[in-house]
Amino acid sequence: MLTNKVAFITGAAQGIGRQIAVDMAREGAKVIIGDILPKAGETVEFIKQKGGEAAFIPLDITKFDDVQNAVKQIMDSYGKLDILVPNASIVAHNNLLDISPEEWSRVIAINLTGTFYTLKAVLPHMVAQGAGKIIIISSGSAATGSGGGAHYAASKAGQNALVRNLARDFGPKGITANAIAPRVIQTEMLDALYPQGSPARESVINRIPVRRVGLPEDISELCVFLASDKASYINGQIILVDGGRTYAS
Numbered sequence: 001m002l003t004n005k006v007a008f009i010t011g012a013a014q015g016i017g018r019q020i021a022v023d024m025a026r027e028g029a030k031v032i033i034g035d036i037l038p039k040a041g042e043t044v045e046f047i048k049q050k051g052g053e054a055a056f057i058p059l060d061i062t063k064f065d066d067v068q069n070a071v072k073q074i075m076d077s078y079g080k081l082d083i084l085v086p087n088a089s090i091v092a093h094n095n096l097l098d099i100s101p102e103e104w105s106r107v108i109a110i111n112l113t114g115t116f117y118t119l120k121a122v123l124p125h126m127v128a129q130g131a132g133k134i135i136i137i138s139s140g141s142a143a144t145g146s147g148g149g150a151h152y153a154a155s156k157a158g159q160n161a162l163v164r165n166l167a168r169d170f171g172p173k174g175i176t177a178n179a180i181a182p183r184v185i186q187t188e189m190l191d192a193l194y195p196q197g198s199p200a201r202e203s204v205i206n207r208i209p210v211r212r213v214g215l216p217e218d219i220s221e222l223c224v225f226l227a228s229d230k231a232s233y234i235n236g237q238i239i240l241v242d243g244g245r246t247y248a249s
């Protein structure tokens with residue numbers, strides 16, 4: 001579905017981003033991972049062992065220079081950039097009254113401003129190409145205000161607003177933008193929020209109509225589809241992938 005497409009995915013050292021990288025490579029994309037964790041190199045090795053093409057560029061998405069340099073390297077090496085997946089985020093569950101100004105700023109800097117930096121660095125190239133697919137990994141927290149705390153929910157609501165803005169302003173230039181809004185997906189982030197075997201985790205599972213946590217594949221297969229030419233009329237959407245939880249109660 002993605003033969004010869006060049007895809008830039010942030011935060012693919014682990015979790016959902018890793019699975020998106022693996023599945024996009026399986027579909028023929030050349031995958032470039034931008035992550036702060038050196039273990040992103042293991043994702044690259046895994047993809048190569050499976051016969052795919054991948055590279056790792058270390059970066060901190062809160063540093064615009066890092067992001068710009070990464071995009072420059074991609075353009076120098078591949079000559080184009082077809083797909084952008086801003087996925088890197090952090091969660092810091094806290095009641096609003098317990099969130100320090102520093103913690104607020106850090107969550108917004110990574111989740112929202114980091115997303116803006118990747119968009120700002122990539123979009124000029126997509127506009128010049130007259131084509132591009134952007135899939136932001138947001139969260140159902142934007143709709144519910146729950147999950148990772150007020151700062152996390154606000155950062156994800158900001159990402160959703162970016163998607164609406166992109167769809168409107170860049171659709172006429174051949175670029176589509178959508179968000180996937182996961183809830184309760186089995187990753188390191190989920191284990192930090194709801195430790196395996198804890199009563200809190202059991203309680204969450206009991207509120208999901210399909211009675212299981214989601215898997216990274218539940219997100220990555222949709223992401224592959226949205227990045228493919230088959231999804232060219234889907235634009236400006238925020239797609240909940242939540243096992244039916246959000247509207248079940």
Ligand SMILES: NC(=O)c1ccc[n+]([C@@H]2O[C@H](COP(=O)([O-])OP(=O)(O)OC[C@H]3O[C@@H](n4cnc5c(N)ncnc54)[C@H](O)[C@@H]3O)[C@@H](O)[C@H]2O)c1
Nearest residue numbers: 011013014015016036060061088089139182184185187189
């Ligand atoms: N897991 C869930 O249940 C869930 C639910 C809703 C939304 N999401 C969203 O899905 C996405 C992926 O989540 P996950 O569960 O795989 O998270 P994760 O914590 O397992 O992985 C996040 C990745 O982002 C990278 N990252 C963090 N800060 C960075 C920075 N400053 N620069 C570059 N990379 C950085 C990390 O190194 C890591 O590889 C996130 O946007 C998250 O908000 C996840």
